[in-house]
Amino acid sequence: MNINILPPEVYNRIAAGEVVDRPYSVVKELVENAIDAGATQVSVEVEGGGKKLIRVTDNGSGIEREDLKAAFLPHATSKLKTADDLSCIFTLGFRGEAVASVASVSKMTILSRVKGKEAFELTSNGGVLGELTPAGGAEGTVVTVCDLFFNTPARLKFLKSDASEEGDITSMMARFLLSRPQISFTYTVNGKVRFRSFGDGLESALAVVYGATTLQNTICIRAEKHGMKLWGYIGNRSFNKPNRSYQSLFLNGRYIINQTIASAVTNAYGSYLMKRQYPFYVLFLEVPPEVVDVNVHPNKADVRFADNRVVYGTVYSNISAVLDGSSSALEYIVPNIASTAGENRERLVKAEEIKKVPSVQPKETASPEEAARCFGGERAEKPAFSPQETPIPKETMTLEEAKRELAFDIPPMAGREPVHYFESPKQNVLEVRSPLASRYPAPPADAIGKVLPAREHAPAEQNAADAFEENRKYLLEREKGAAQQKIDPATLTYQGVLFQTYLLFERGDEVFIIDQHAAHERLIYERLVKKCEEKRAISQPVLMPYILNVNAQEFAFLSGQFEALRALGFEIDEFGGTSVKVSAVPVDLFGMDVEGFLREVLSSMETLRAVKLKDIVRDRLATMACKAAVKGGEKLSPEEAKGLLSDMDGDMGLKCPHGRPAVVSVKKKELEKLFKRIV
Numbered sequence: 001m002n003i004n005i006l007p008p009e010v011y012n013r014i015a016a017g018e019v020v021d022r023p024y025s026v027v028k029e030l031v032e033n034a035i036d037a038g039a040t041q042v043s044v045e046v047e048g049g050g051k052k053l054i055r056v057t058d059n060g061s062g063i064e065r066e067d068l069k070a071a072f073l074p075h076a077t078s079k080l081k082t083a084d085d086l087s088c089i090f091t092l093g094f095r096g097e098a099v100a101s102v103a104s105v106s107k108m109t110i111l112s113r114v115k116g117k118e119a120f121e122l123t124s125n126g127g128v129l130g131e132l133t134p135a136g137g138a139e140g141t142v143v144t145v146c147d148l149f150f151n152t153p154a155r156l157k158f159l160k161s162d163a164s165e166e167g168d169i170t171s172m173m174a175r176f177l178l179s180r181p182q183i184s185f186t187y188t189v190n191g192k193v194r195f196r197s198f199g200d201g202l203e204s205a206l207a208v209v210y211g212a213t214t215l216q217n218t219i220c221i222r223a224e225k226h227g228m229k230l231w232g233y234i235g236n237r238s239f240n241k242p243n244r245s246y247q248s249l250f251l252n253g254r255y256i257i258n259q260t261i262a263s264a265v266t267n268a269y270g271s272y273l274m275k276r277q278y279p280f281y282v283l284f285l286e287v288p289p290e291v292v293d294v295n296v297h298p299n300k301a302d303v304r305f306a307d308n309r310v311v312y313g314t315v316y317s318n319i320s321a322v323l324d325g326s327s328s329a330l331e332y333i334v335p336n337i338a339s340t341a342g343e344n345r346e347r348l349v350k351a352e353e354i355k356k357v358p359s360v361q362p363k364e365t366a367s368p369e370e371a372a373r374c375f376g377g378e379r380a381e382k383p384a385f386s387p388q389e390t391p392i393p394k395e396t397m398t399l400e401e402a403k404r405e406l407a408f409d410i411p412p413m414a415g416r417e418p419v420h421y422f423e424s425p426k427q428n429v430l431e432v433r434s435p436l437a438s439r440y441p442a443p444p445a446d447a448i449g450k451v452l453p454a455r456e457h458a459p460a461e462q463n464a465a466d467a468f469e470e471n472r473k474y475l476l477e478r479e480k481g482a483a484q485q486k487i488d489p490a491t492l493t494y495q496g497v498l499f500q501t502y503l504l505f506e507r508g509d510e511v512f513i514i515d516q517h518a519a520h521e522r523l524i525y526e527r528l529v530k531k532c533e534e535k536r537a538i539s540q541p542v543l544m545p546y547i548l549n550v551n552a553q554e555f556a557f558l559s560g561q562f563e564a565l566r567a568l569g570f571e572i573d574e575f576g577g578t579s580v581k582v583s584a585v586p587v588d589l590f591g592m593d594v595e596g597f598l599r600e601v602l603s604s605m606e607t608l609r610a611v612k613l614k615d616i617v618r619d620r621l622a623t624m625a626c627k628a629a630v631k632g633g634e635k636l637s638p639e640e641a642k643g644l645l646s647d648m649d650g651d652m653g654l655k656c657p658h659g660r661p662a663v664v665s666v667k668k669k670e671l672e673k674l675f676k677r678i679v
Helices: 008-019 023-036 065-071 083-087 098-104 153-157 162-179 202-210 212-217 259-268 308-324 327-331 339-355 368-374 399-408 460-484 516-534 552-559 562-567 594-607 613-628 638-648 668-674
Strands: 041-047 053-058 107-113 119-125 133-135 140-146 184-189 192-196 218-225 228-235 247-251 281-286 493-498 502-507 510-515 539-549 571-574 579-586 663-667
Touching (some): 023 053, 023 140, 023 162, 041 162, 065 107, 065 119, 098 107, 162 184, 162 192, 162 202, 162 247, 162 552, 192 202, 202 228, 218 308, 228 308, 247 259, 259 281, 281 308, 493 638, 502 638, 510 516, 510 638, 516 613, 539 594, 552 579, 552 594, 562 571, 579 594, 663 668
Parallel strands (some): 041 184, 247 281
Antiparallel strands (some): 041 053, 053 140, 107 119, 107 140, 119 133, 184 192, 228 281, 493 502, 502 510, 510 663, 539 579, 571 579
16 A cells, blocks of 8 residues: 655645635635734625635735745744744634635635835635736735635535525624724625724624614623633623524634533523523633633634633623622623613612622732633642632621632522533433334344344335334324214203303213313414415515514525515515515414514524424414413303304314313213212
8 A cells, every 4th residue: 555645736625624614714714814914904805605706905014025925835824933832822823724725725816015015916726826926005915715616616516505605704704893893894795895893892893793772782791700801791681582693702802612601601591591592692701821722623713721610610600690680790790881781780789788798899810820720730739619618608608708609619590400511411312202113113232233033034025014004004093093082062061161261061971171262272273274274375564564683694594584484475575784674474474473483483593403484384373373262261151162162073182282182071980989979
């Protein structure tokens, strides 16, 4: 076997699979280089979802003429010199792989000019460099990437649609606006300006990305503990989103996705979130560079902490203190233009005065050496984050003692699930819920891969015939059971009502108790579903069109569902930027909560499951049926009660759309047992 040394054009394309997997990663790498070059103005242009064109222009320090060719080489960087520099990284880029990887799978041009010198331009076609030529340009660098993956058709085939790729690029640009609010960004998509910030602070960047109303529903926090600084904006307890695309975390200025911190924030909000709701936050965490490893993956989005417990405890305790209204949150909340933050602070101040708790001065900032010890470096004899040997009773604890305990241990919060971060994940278990499962049990584990004896080994055709016969028998049994639950309404005698909710019908030695609301709700629901299935959708215009503002990822996802929504009777269109307009709804759903419906559709984006719009519509029909049905406690006349029974067509196995039984039967024998008439 011969071992081959791969040429540059091959290993650069291999590296491109790690660094440059999609157009958004190209934008990410190029903008990070512009930021590292000290740019104060960055312009990004995108066409065709980034497949056709990506151009990043900055006013940074530029690249020297003699360094332009080196910039295209793999592992060429100006940000590292020795291996020791890896333990103290302050720049966004440092691996030296991005430019070479992008150039190997695109047609790339770099035009750069250093202050006081002439501009030069160098072009690469699939990694093959052209001639270095003089050019005209302002101070800084312009990087143009055209025809991405033109020479790797297999990679190009697996890219998403232009709208989806554009959505991911827009989401990445939003994170740059938030992470570097002091830099002026201009982001243009297909000739239209999508984002424009002016470098005048985080509040302004938040307004550009999420809208000015977002600031009214957020709280500005700033905390310091264990040598770490946590600051930024978190949504108030009632400000939630249908997916995690509204969550941004920046570690030392770098956007990351970290499960430890995400779990800490989500659990802090635990008792305030309903199912499929997620908190909003834009948080910045600053830690000593020696306690975090950013060289985990080429995309640098994942990091590794020296001690996850300290990070988790710090984030959890600070955010839960603010949300729960703890007096210690007075140190964390920062007054800002958001009214909710001011009101929250006033409420905490009043609580502090009522309790007459003396004010506490913030702790001094830990030195890098102390922080390193906390994270597992040179530890003291007793770790800084370990619980006390003799805990102080909560009833007699002073505020200072509570603050110290809170810094070392995560307090249990009422109504919240305890988090066991270090436990090994449970194995996935596939449970078969088939009527044939008991008749065709799974083979034992030691039998897998072995040949069964001849007498147990049946032809595939025979197995298929047996399975078909068993399914037929099962369906017949179901139909027989359903038929047994149906009785002739004429044989039932109306005997009255209990609590103006439960209708009593007698037949022989059996009494049937009908929940009037559940039964009526089911009948209305079946009529609505039948109307939707039997005829084409009819739209009912709304008086005022509903406008929904979403972020770029949500817009790309929702726009892909337009045709399916229109087939159901919705009139939905783009409304400029990342907004959508709903002008009409299905006539059977008129009066529905449009925002709630669309939020439910967007929640499908979070789980990456297939969107079943018909199932979501059925849920809305069930809600409408529930509202339209006769209520419990609403008095029915005997004629109306009998009419409801007639509409049920004697179906005593009826259930409401939410699964509650509508009918319960009681035998005379059961009643006599209750009264001890029989034993």
